[in-house]
Amino acid sequence: MTTSRANPGPRAAAANRRALLDAGRALFDERGIDVPLVEVARRAGVGQGVLYRHFPDRLALAFAVFDENMEQLEALCAGGPLTLRRLGHEVSHRAAGVAPLLALVTQVPEDPRLMALESRMRALLTAARDHARHSDRIRSDVTIDDLLTAISMVAALTASTPPALREHRAEHAWTLLERGLESR
Known part of the structure; x- marks a missing residue:
C-alpha cells in the first residue's frame, strides 16, 4: 500500500x-x-x-536577502533613529553576512531594486546623521553620500575577506571610519 x-x-x-x-x-x-x-x-x-x-533568478534571490536585511534595519529604527554608531555596526554586521551577494547586486547599478534599497538606506542614514548632528557627535560637513561611501567601503572589504574574519573586519573598519566622522 x-x-x-x-x-x-x-x-x-x-x-x-x-x-x-x-x-x-x-x-x-x-x-x-x-x-x-x-x-x-x-x-x-x-x-x-x-x-x-x-x-x-539568482539576482531576485539576492535582492530578497537585501530587502530582508533592510526590513530588519528599519524595524530597529522604528522606535526612533539609531545612533550613527549603532546603525553603522548593524549595517556592518549585515554586510559581513551577505558579502558575496554584494558583488552580484552591484553589477546592476541601474536596477530599480538596488535604487529602492539605496533610497531606504538614505532615509535611515539621514535620521541617524541628523540625530548625531543634534548631539554634536558628527562633523557638520558629513553628507549622506559620505556615509554611503563609508558603508560601501566596509561592504567592499567584507566581500574580499575570508568568511571567518568578515564580522571582525567589518566592525573594525566601521570603527575606524567613524573616528573620521566624529566632531572634534
Whole structure:
C-alpha cells in the first residue's frame, strides 16, 4: 500500500520562501555567488519549481536577502533613529553576512531594486546623521553620500575577506571610519 503525501499548495508558500532565503543566504556565504541554485532548493527542502516561482533568478534571490536585511534595519529604527554608531555596526554586521551577494547586486547599478534599497538606506542614514548632528557627535560637513561611501567601503572589504574574519573586519573598519566622522 502506498501512502500519498498531501501537497500543502499555497499554504506552504511563506514557509518555502523563508527556507529558500535561509538556504540562499547560507550557501552564498559558504560557497560564493556561483553556487548552483538547485543546491539552494535542495537545502531548503523544495523543488526547483518552487525556487523559481519565488525567485526567477539568482539576482531576485539576492535582492530578497537585501530587502530582508533592510526590513530588519528599519524595524530597529522604528522606535526612533539609531545612533550613527549603532546603525553603522548593524549595517556592518549585515554586510559581513551577505558579502558575496554584494558583488552580484552591484553589477546592476541601474536596477530599480538596488535604487529602492539605496533610497531606504538614505532615509535611515539621514535620521541617524541628523540625530548625531543634534548631539554634536558628527562633523557638520558629513553628507549622506559620505556615509554611503563609508558603508560601501566596509561592504567592499567584507566581500574580499575570508568568511571567518568578515564580522571582525567589518566592525573594525566601521570603527575606524567613524573616528573620521566624529566632531572634534
